[in-house]
């Protein structure tokens with residue numbers, strides 16, 4: 168692993184500006200031609216130059232610069248023909264593991280995990296949900312018990328709906344370490360080696376026909392204590408931080424005007440005049456307007472985030488993202504009529520790292536977007552989050568927060 | 578479409594600093610209780626408050642360069658003022674004078690009346706029906722003969738407190754925009770108040786009978802200037818609407834935390850919480866869209882007409898939905914005359930019709946974004 172070389176133009180007083188960063192990127196790409204450099208090498212060098220996430224500390228892929236300046240770096244990289252930041256299978260690594268490691272990880276964890284995560288050499292998955300604990304994540308039952316002899320943790324349990332577990336090298340795991348405590352207090356957070364003995368990943372076929380997600384069975388899996396993130400019993404705090412990042416990663420990605428499904432729908436409308444009806448016109452224009460509203464909201468959210476970490480506000484964008492995607496993909500089927508009756512591929516397969524989803528049929532999108540209002544917190548649960556955490560409305564009366572987890576009805 | 582660098586959708590420090598004294602002034606001089614009294618009086622517009630915005634705060638000409646008597650700020654700052662005036666449903670002619678007429682006079686390079694308007698000494702109104710949207714044909718209800726105007730214009734916003742009117746008229750030589758000085762017009766101009774749905778922005782019908790008029794722009798230039806004014810108005814109205822929506826949301830959230838039924842706050846019921854969570858999302862989106870339109874105006878973006886119509890297409894519906902929900906979630910008290918929520922509902926719905934309905938702006942979006950209608 169190359170040692171971290173701060174980008175030229177770095178100033179000891181830490182005063183980075185968009186212009187200084189742009190010239191740092193220009194220097195970088197003249198030394199590492201994106202057209203001829205191997206992508207992993209390119210990304211590794213980018214990390215070492217502190218241009219991966221400029222707001223991360225030097226040595227960990229950043230420069231300690233204001234987060235708002237990342238967009239200057241990304242614009243400049245795109246202009247230079249660098250590989251796009253499309254995360255694909257790396258959404259969990261880039262969107263969730265990286266910020267969680269930054270906030271809650273220790274130095275050794277940052278050193279070990281951030282670089283291969285950024286170079287896409289290591290894929291991450293998220294082992295949160297269980298058959299008995301979806302929305303009510305804090306009810307989860309997977310146990311992590313200390314092995315006094317070695318200091319390791321020994322994990323047993325079952326996770327479910329685990330996206331990309333079959334590709335993953337590492338998983339973000341929440342497990343129960345204190346069953347005698349109330350449910351939110353008895354959890355701890357770990358980084359689990361998905362190739363370790365006792366980890367069994369089985370594909371779980373979904374409504375689209377393929378299997379993006381999996382069941383994961385954990386049997387006497389050993390995790391060294393150095394791979395625990397945060398204190399024992401602090402798992403809920405780290406998990407909540409992960410979820411905030413997840414909702415922003417899902418619902419507030421950067422996009423140009425007419426990016427995503429809105430662009431496909433607009434092009435379909437333009438290219439196929441014979442499909443047009445007045446009612447569909449009204450729906451298409453409404454969808455275009457709503458997609459723009461959401462895109463700008465996501466943009467504004469990212470501008471706000473420039474200084475800090477995602478709060479519960481990101482949940483609103485995630486709700487709209489799900490609803491709008493569902494509406495637009497359904498609308499495309501209405502527009503296509505007879506063609507909408509078909510389906511491209513029901514094969515039970517697992518997506519590959521470089522699969523291009525944009526070539527799938529609207530039938531696929533119609534089905535896949537149904538998951539958007541479930542994954543990362545259902546729309547109903549996110550409404551609770553906004554109501555209680557953003558608007559400060561009183562919680563529902565609850566009986567499950569104070570009694571020990573082991574005594575809860577199941 | 579190309580990915581332009583994103584506009585700054587946040588509020589900068591200057592804008593935040595502008596908001597504080599204005600909100601304090603409005604809380605002091607324009608509380609909702611006083612509004613409820615005012616709407617029963619003959620003086621629906623608050624001329625004292627208007628004078629304070631000009632003389633005390635100096636915010637009636639924010640977008641106007643200093644050498645033309647303004648504050649030399651921009652439309653972004655103007656939008657923040659509109660948000661606050663919307664929050665207070667303040668009955669002042671800011672939209673008519675500091676936005677519509679100001680935008681027109683700036684576009685036409687007019688410099689005699691603009692400084693007076695910018696300073697707030699002379700409120701001005703654009704003599705078009707308030708429902709007029711950008712992209713319509715030039716109005717033809719007023720005729721020019723010699724150097725005087727005759728005709729009628731109905732449902733004009735902010736005309737009642739105005740000292741000067743900017744009137745679109747047609748003559749032998751085609752369309753033109755003319756200034757009519759109401760202080761000198763005597764009985765050649767008659768303003769008739771119209772009983773209006775919006776009690777805090779009362780409309781008026783204008784009758785001109787050989788009213789002396791000074792041309793500001795003629796021919797295609799008049800068409801362009803009027804279009805600039807209407808587009809600017811549509812873009813900035815979204816910020817006023819955002820302020821209205823914000824008041825509705827925050828007031829309702831406060832109320833449902835306090836109001837108890839069935840032994841608990843009504844805001845703890847999930848049906849209520851979920852509706853408010855959705856409104857929160859809607860208002861957040863309205864803010865992003867409104868800021869985007871203002872940023873486009875301020876930057877003189879080539880897509881400003883599209884951004885303005887996008888803002889109206891989205892925010893007009895968002896503000897109405899929020900105000901309607903605010904009334905509903907207040908229950909019976911929300912339906913009473915004593916509770917101010919009806920003032921906000923009236924402003925919300927009227928503003929949604931103003932400067933083009935959401936539907937009309939969607940048609941403009943379709944045109945500007947190349948989404949042609951079915952034939």
Ligand SMILES: Cc1cc2nc3c(=O)[nH]c(=O)nc-3n(C[C@H](O)[C@H](O)[C@H](O)COP(=O)(O)OP(=O)(O)OC[C@H]3O[C@@H](n4cnc5c(N)ncnc54)[C@H](O)[C@@H]3O)c2cc1C
Pocket residue numbers: 292293294295296297300301302303327328329330331380538539541542543544545546547548551
């Ligand atoms: C495509 C996809 C990918 C996923 N990927 C992952 C992954 O990588 N890792 C992972 O850990 N998990 C993953 N999940 C799981 C996901 O997080 C859970 O499915 C989700 O949190 C909902 O839990 P549940 O399925 O148990 O539904 P339940 O919690 O049983 O919910 C059933 C219904 O009840 C509603 N409901 C529940 N509680 C409340 C409440 N308090 N108020 C109102 N309504 C309520 C829900 O909204 C839903 O409509 C994925 C799911 C999908 C669909």
